[in-house]
Amino acid sequence: MKKKPTRVKFGYTGIRVRDLDGAIDFFTKYLGMKLRSRVKADWSKGEFANLVSKGGEHWLEINWYSDNSPIAVPFREGEELDHLGFEVDDFEGLLKKLSDAGYPTRIGPVRMGVWEVAFVQGFENIWLDIYKIRRKARKRRSKS
């Protein structure tokens, strides 16, 4: 009998921040995410929060570790997390809202085909790709 192939799914993205409350505030207030759960983890001497977008099932896990966490090294900025991508309908509106709150657009906005793209330096310098895809509108069937 043929063996069933293993199924694997990219389920969530875990980032680490220094200020968990501030990060939850940022992603819920400006990026429209909903806080699904928040958990104090004794085993890691840390705390994490899970956030989701409406209509999206991939969640963002935001981790915070205390200085004496047995699993975390001291925080330092690095390059592995290049950026997080957020699709938006009101492109200019969101860029303005972020900019007004102190998170300016650093690259763009640029138009590439059906894409509008801008890179914003967000909370704790986490880079965001704010983008809009101009999907072709379907032709309406004319009444005749």
Add this chain to the structure above:
Amino acid sequence: MKKKPTRVKFGYTGIRVRDLDGAIDFFTKYLGMKLRSRVKADWSKGEFANLVSKGGEHWLEINWYSDNSPIAVPFREGEELDHLGFEVDDFEGLLKKLSDAGYPTRIGPVRMGVWEVAFVQGFENIWLDIYKIRRKARKRRSKS
């Protein structure tokens, strides 16, 4: 008239690696992802690849930048990317496959309620949470 609220969706996660070919190989061979596109970007003097899981629409963007990229600072390891989470049906099988390939389980496996969880140090030291959720099987309606 009431203004429609802005809709924002967490669409993708962009990571940065030093070896793009190696990273594509890792995520397709061990984490079951499919390469959807690969793009050389003149404006960034870099290259990126987009990968998706079967049944998942949130994509993983893997970025590589040349040393003379106008938008990227030199690579250094840091803590912003805590880990990437992959849900799997064959939990033990995937951990063994990764371990055999030189990517050992560093924390766990542990059982927490319906979750089985293990942390693996993957390609270029990117941490992975390999997890399985033991969802309750639906009761079959008995024929009577």
